[in-house]
Structure formats: structure tokens, C-alpha cells
Amino acid sequence: xxxxxxxIYGFHWxxxxxxxxxxEIFERIILKFxxxxxxxxxSNLNSNQVNNGNLSYKSLRKLEL
Amino acid sequence: xxxxxxxxxxxxxxxxxxxxTANAIILSKMLFIQSFKSEQLKDNTYKFGRTxxxxxxxxxxxxxxxxxxxxxxxxxxxxxxxxxxxxEKDKIIKLFSAEFDKPREYYLSLLKNxxxxxxxxxxxxxxxxxxxxxxxxxxxxxxxxxxxDRFYPHKNLFSQVLGYVDADNQGQFxxxxxxxxxxxxxxxxxxxxxxxxxxxxxxxxSELNKNTNGLDIQxxxxxxxxxxxxxALNNGLDRSKAKSASGIILDPFNGDILAMASIPDYDPNNYxxxxxxxxxxxxxxxxxxxxxxxxxxxxxxxxxxKKFSPEDMIFCENGKYQILPQxxxxxxxxxxxLSVSEVFIYSSNIGLVKLVKELxxxxxxxxxxxxxxxxxxxxxxxxxxxGLLRQYNQWSRLSGFSISMGxxxxxxxxxxxxxxxxxxNGGYLPAPRIIKNIYGEGYDxxxxxxxxxxxxxxxNTSKILLDMMEGVVTQGTASKxxxxxxxxxxxxGTAEKFIEGRYSSKFFISSFASIFLLMTLGMFx
Numbered sequence: 001x002x003x004x005x006x007x008i009y010g011f012h013w014x015x016x017x018x019x020x021x022x023x024e025i026f027e028r029i030i031l032k033f034x035x036x037x038x039x040x041x042x043s044n045l046n047s048n049q050v051n052n053g054n055l056s057y058k059s060l061r062k063l064e065l
Numbered sequence: 066x067x068x069x070x071x072x073x074x075x076x077x078x079x080x081x082x083x084x085x086t087a088n089a090i091i092l093s094k095m096l097f098i099q100s101f102k103s104e105q106l107k108d109n110t111y112k113f114g115r116t117x118x119x120x121x122x123x124x125x126x127x128x129x130x131x132x133x134x135x136x137x138x139x140x141x142x143x144x145x146x147x148x149x150x151x152x153e154k155d156k157i158i159k160l161f162s163a164e165f166d167k168p169r170e171y172y173l174s175l176l177k178n179x180x181x182x183x184x185x186x187x188x189x190x191x192x193x194x195x196x197x198x199x200x201x202x203x204x205x206x207x208x209x210x211x212x213x214d215r216f217y218p219h220k221n222l223f224s225q226v227l228g229y230v231d232a233d234n235q236g237q238f239x240x241x242x243x244x245x246x247x248x249x250x251x252x253x254x255x256x257x258x259x260x261x262x263x264x265x266x267x268x269x270x271s272e273l274n275k276n277t278n279g280l281d282i283q284x285x286x287x288x289x290x291x292x293x294x295x296x297a298l299n300n301g302l303d304r305s306k307a308k309s310a311s312g313i314i315l316d317p318f319n320g321d322i323l324a325m326a327s328i329p330d331y332d333p334n335n336y337x338x339x340x341x342x343x344x345x346x347x348x349x350x351x352x353x354x355x356x357x358x359x360x361x362x363x364x365x366x367x368x369x370x371k372k373f374s375p376e377d378m379i380f381c382e383n384g385k386y387q388i389l390p391q392x393x394x395x396x397x398x399x400x401x402x403l404s405v406s407e408v409f410i411y412s413s414n415i416g417l418v419k420l421v422k423e424l425x426x427x428x429x430x431x432x433x434x435x436x437x438x439x440x441x442x443x444x445x446x447x448x449x450x451x452g453l454l455r456q457y458n459q460w461s462r463l464s465g466f467s468i469s470m471g472x473x474x475x476x477x478x479x480x481x482x483x484x485x486x487x488x489x490n491g492g493y494l495p496a497p498r499i500i501k502n503i504y505g506e507g508y509d510x511x512x513x514x515x516x517x518x519x520x521x522x523x524x525n526t527s528k529i530l531l532d533m534m535e536g537v538v539t540q541g542t543a544s545k546x547x548x549x550x551x552x553x554x555x556x557x558g559t560a561e562k563f564i565e566g567r568y569s570s571k572f573f574i575s576s577f578a579s580i581f582l583l584m585t586l587g588m589f590x
Contacts, residue, residue: 001482002298002312003353003576006562007305011575014357014557018577019546021301021312022555026548026581028293035551 115269116259122250122277123213127227127240129288130321130501135223136241136333141214142194143187144207148179152206160204161185164196190216215241217333222291225346226284226325226446226499229333237336238344240499242447244282247503251277280505285498290314290324298328305575311347311478317486317580319515320495322444325479345448352450352475353574356560357412357542359471361530361578362484364409366432367420368526375406375529379416386415388466394418409533410541412557418466426465430457433468435521436484437494438476444497452476471560472568478576485556485578488531491524493517534580546579555579 002018002025011017029035098106127136144161146152158172165186175183185207191198201207215230217223228239236245258266298310311327327347331339345351367373384399394414400407408416421429433439439454453475455464467473479497487494496516503511522530534554537543542557558576561568 001315001478001485001576001578002301002310003478003558003574004301004305004307005309005311005351005353005574006572007307007575009571011305011307012559012573013542014559014575014577015543015545017301017305017307017575019543019555019557019579020304021297021310022577022579023546023548024297024300025293025312025314026546026551026553026579028297029290029581030548030551032289032293 114259116257118255118257119252120255120277121234121252122279124215124230124234124250125248125279125505126281127248128281128283129286129291130284130323131287132283133288134218135284135286135288136215136217136227138213139216140191140211141187142189142191142198143210143212144185144189144194144197145210146176146183146185146206146208147181148176148183149181150206153204156204157185157207160197160200164194188214215333219288219291220332220334221330222288222295222326223286224330224333225327225344225348226286227333228344228447229336231336238448239346239446240282240284243445247505247508248279248282250279253277276506278505280503280508282500283502283504285321285323285501286325287323291326294324295326295328295330298326302328307575309347311351313348313478313482315482315486315497317489317495320483320486320498321501321515322479322497322499325499346446348478349442349444349446349449350477352452352477354472354474354560354563355476355481355576356471356558356574358481358556358558358576358578359474359476360409360412360417360469361488361534361556362432362436362438363417363421363429363469364405364533365436365488365522365526365530366428367405367424368529369432369522370424370428372424373405373420375404375533377405378402379405379408379419381408381413381416381419384415386418388418388422389462392463394466394470406529406533406536409556410536412537412542414470417469421465421469426460426468427457429465429469430454430460432521433474435494435519436487437518438474438480438484442479442483442497444479444499446499449479450475450477452480471558481576481578485580487521488527488534489580490527492520492522492527494519494521531580538579543577543579546577551581553579553581 002021004017007017124138126134129135146157154176158169158176161167161172162169172185175185198209201209217227226239228237228241230241231237234249236242236248241248256269258269260266294312294314298312302310309327309329313322314324315322325346325348329343331343379402381396381400381403383401384396385393387393396413396415400411400413400416403411403413403416405420408420433454439452441449441451464473483494483497494517496518498513498515500513502513531554534556535552537556538547538553543555546553546555556578560574561570562572562574564572
């Protein structure tokens with residue numbers, strides 16, 4: 001999440017100022033961690049594929065109950 | 066007339082009298098002291114032979130998620146001479162000149178002053194003066210003092226998250242302030258024996274007699290991620306000539322804050338050289354109108370209502386629409402018909418407002434509250450702004466429309482990041498986590514496990530929103546965030562700043578919330 005306060009006029013659109021910052025962050029993360037390109041659709045993912053955090057889906061299901 | 070023997074005898078008697086009288090006086094005095102003064106003198110001996118000092122343990126360290134040191138207390142050295150006494154002037158000048166690459170004349174001018182304490186170099190870390198310390202016993206008249214100072218090896222990189230420690234050893238701003246009471250070493254009274262000339266000899270008694278060091282705090286921050294974020298923010302600020310820029314990288318599955326920074330920043334090692342404006346962590350302390358990045362919340366409310374599907378079409382009035390008699394809104398490009406998905410992808414104000422009109426503004430209020438807006442996130446850092454979401458009974462007829470477009474509401478960057486995390490992780494709003502662990506003797510372990518606050522949207526809605534966010538990058542308003550071959554979703558925001566009672570046409574908050582899918586690391590928001 002990036003926010004830029006008072007960029008000069010012409011650079012004031014989110015796509016002109018904030019989006020390139022995010023792109024640079026992701027490019028450097030890709031280089032740093034040597035990530036392969038990935039075009040999987042979000043909707044095709046299952047919980048095991050995307051969830052490597054400490055918060056397991058099991059615990060989330062408990063919360064729902 | 067006395068003869069010689071009589072004179073001698075008389076002298077012996079006088080001498081003996083004086084001797085015995087003197088002895089009698091001394092013995093009487095000794096008897097008096099022993100009998101009546103012994104307790105008082107014993108106390109005096111104890112008092113002048115010992116001294117009490119208040120000592121503090123070392124301040125605890127702050128570490129990143131992998132244990133890399135972000136802040137620690139280390140000794141610093143000051144070298145000095147008493148130029149009123151004899152000292153090896155040439156030897157000292159030659160040594161310091163070589164070690165610190167300064168001209169001999171510099172040290173010569175310092176030593177011209179005849180004072181008891183002439184400072185030659187100060188504030189040196191051990192590694193900077195190891196060679197001098199090794200030789201100090203061989204140089205007559207060269208002395209050093211040692212003090213403990215806070216050291217931030219990464220300088221500016223974590224400045225606003227960590228804060229700094231002031232001259233009174235009190236944490237100011239950031240982690241240093243919030244956790245000052247557990248980071249700082251404990252104070253204790255210590256009794257030392259003293260030699261006849263008053264110098265301290267050795268420790269005789271310690272009040273606590275155990276480790277008095279402060280606790281160590283491990284954060285969820287990652288040095289590499291922080292470096293990437295700060296580098297990109299600096300570049301972005303240079304390009305756009307903006308006033309400031311803030312950013313946060315979150316793991317949406319556990320709420321871990323991997324990086325958090327705002328620019329301009331400062332070096333906490335030299336905090337006195339900076340204006341107070343740069344000390345606060347603007348990611349949490351500043352709230353602003355988010356603009357179109359807030360459309361995610363309105364879209365979540367629309368989809369969760371089940372009244373709308375992503376394929377439903379809506380007429381977007383070709384770029385101009387009068388909501389109320391006194392209020393007309395515009396799109397930045399004219400559209401005729403857009404699907405609900407496209408309303409989000411192309412960030413159509415008109416399309417969204419017409420959808421919200423059908424839904425009802427109470428739903429917008431409820432979802433904004435559910436996503437955690439208008440209240441602090443509870444992150445354990447000082448000066449968090451709660452943002453602003455007015456109570457529903459204080460809303461005007463326009464409020465529901467304005468808030469759907471990210472106006473009439475104020476958020477901080479962390480709140481928005483957490484809301485996008487909920488969409489990324491399948492629908493749960495996570496609590497932000499910045500403390501991974503706290504270590505130290507005598508500390509009862511707290512549980513710092515990640516906590517989901519509540520489910521805010523269904524898994525199906527989160528999938529639809531993720532696909533819409535991908536569309537924003539591939540076909541919509543965030544084309545400059547795309548990286549060929551990689552799945553990136555996001556939403557741009559361009560909000561006019563509210564200055565002196567009206568929206569400015571010159572000053573804006575430009576923002577971008579993004580989700581980056583990485584199979585091996587999860588996703589980053």
C-alpha cells in the first residue's frame with residue numbers, strides 16, 4: 001500500500017506516481033528472491049497454495065464456527 | 066650546688082615524669098575513644114571507605130524477523146588529555162592523525178589549550194578506536210571515558226518505526242517509546258569499596274544481584290523488504306517531486322508487517338540534526354481521504370448484498386451525472402455502459418454511485434465499520450490516527466455516495482492495507498502484527514500469534530474482487546504497475562486534498578493498493 005502526498009501536477013494520478021513505486025517494489029522482490037513468472041488465476045488457487053502464513057485455514061474455520 | 070650525678074638524676078626524673086604522663090594521657094584518650102566513640106568512628110570508617118552508586122542495566126536490542134540487529138546499546142569512547150600535566154604530545158598527535166586521517170595541525174591546535182580536560186576525539190565505537198585502546202597504556206597522559214549509546218546500524222532505514230533514544234535514555238517515537246519500560250535496563254543501588262584517595266575499588270553489594278538488562282524485542286519487519294520499500298519510495302519521491310511518500314508491505318495471511326516506512330526520514334543516530342516533522346510514522350499517524358482505493362469497500366458491500374453480479378450492466382451517463390440537485394459528478398473519461406466489474410476496473414464514479422443508490426448507504430457504513438475504518442487498528446506503536454468515519458446518523462444525503470468514492474472519510478495507510486489484506490486472504494480482516502517476540506530473563510512469555518479479527522466478506526466475494534483488481538492492472542487505471550508474466554492486482558486512488566474548506570485542484574494524495582501473488586511466499590499487499 002503506497003500513498004504519495006502532493007506530487008507535482010501531471011504526476012498526480014495514482015497510475016503516474018504510486019503505481020510505478022509498487023512496480024519497482026515487485027520487480028526488486030522478484031529479483032531478490034528469484035521468482036518464476038506466474039500466471040495462475042486467483043480464482044483457481046486453493047487454500048494450501050496461497051496460505052503459507054501462520055494463520056491456518058483450520059484456525060479460520062474454527063473462528064467461523 | 067648540685068653535683069653532676071644529682072643533675073643527671075633530676076633530668077631522668079623529669080624525663081620519666083613527662084614520658085609517663087604523656088602515656089597516661091594517650092591511654093586515657095584511647096580508653097575514652099574505645100568506650101565512648103567506637104560506634105561513631107566505625108560508622109565513619111564505613112561511610113568514607115564505601116560509596117553507593119545507581120547503576121542501570123543495558124537497554125535491550127531490537128531485531129528484525131530473522132534476528133538481524135536494528136537497534137542496540139553499545140559503548141562509545143572519548144579520548145582526552147590533561148594538558149596542564151605532562152603528556153606525550155607528539156606521540157598522541159601522530160597516532161590520532163594517522164588513525165582518523167586528519168592533519169597534525171588539527172590536533173596541535175586542540176592541544177594548545179591548557180586545560181584539565183582537552184577532548185581529542187569523542188563518540189567513537191570500539192571498532193573505530195581499537196588500535197588506540199591497544200596502545201593507550203604505553204602513552205603517558207592519554208585517557209579515555211566510556212559511555213553507552215544507542216546505535217542503529219541501518220541508519221535511516223527503520224527510523225520512524227524504531228524511533229530513537231534521547232540524552233536522558235528515554236525512548237522517543239516508535240518502538241523505542243512504546244516499549245521504553247521493557248527495553249530500558251533496570252536501576253539498582255550498588256555499593257563499592259573505596260581506596261584512601263577516594264577511587265572506587267570493587268563492587269561489594271548489589272541490590273538486585275541479578276541481570277538488570279532490558280528485554281530484547283523481535284519485530285516482524287524484514288531488512289530486505291524494508292530496503293526495497295524505502296529505495297522505491299525515495300525514487301518515487303524524486304520522480305514526482307512530492308512532499309512525502311509512505312508505504313507498507315503486509316503478509317495478508319497473518320497481518321505481519323514486513324516493511325513500513327515514510328519519506329522523508331531521518332538517521333536516529335543523529336536525530337538532533339533533523340526537524341521534528343520527520344520523526345512521526347506517517348503510515349499510521351496521518352489520515353487522509355483515500356479516493357478511489359476506497360471503492361473496494363463499496364464494491365465488497367455491493368457483491369455481498371447478492372443484489373449485483375460482476376456481469377450486471379449499468380449506464381454510466383457518458384461522463385456526467387447529477388446525483389442531487391446541488392451535486393453533479395464526473396468520470397475522468399466518458400462511458401456509456403459498463404459491467405459492475407468494469408465500474409471498478411475503470412474507476413467509474415458515476416457507475417459506482419448509481420449502484421450504491423440502489424443498495425442504500427447504510428450498507429456502505431456497515432462495511433466501512435466491518436473493515437475497521439474509523440477506529441485504531443491497535444498496532445503497538447505510538448500516535449496512531451483512528452481516521453474518520455462519522456456515525457451513520459450524522460451522514461448527509463450525499464455521504465453514502467461520497468464515502469463510496471473515498472471522500473468524506475479519512476483513513477491511515479495501515480487501515481487501508483489491512484482492508485486489502487482481507488480481500489487477499491479470503492475474507493478475514495487480520496490484526497496488524499509488528500511484534501514477533503519478546504525475550505529476556507524473568508519475562509513471562511506473551512502470545513504474539515497472529516489474530517484474525519473477523520470475517521468481513523465471503524471467500525467467493527474475495528475471489529471476484531481479486532479478479533477485478535487484476536483487471537485494473539491489465540486493462541484499467543493501473544497499467545504502470547504491470548510486470549509481464551506476473552500476476553498483479555491493485556486499485557489506484559487520486560484524491561483531491563481538502564484544504565481550507567474546499568477540495569484543491571492542485572494538491573492530491575496519489576495512492577495504489579496492490580496484491581502480488583507469489584506461490585512460495587504467499588501474497589504481499
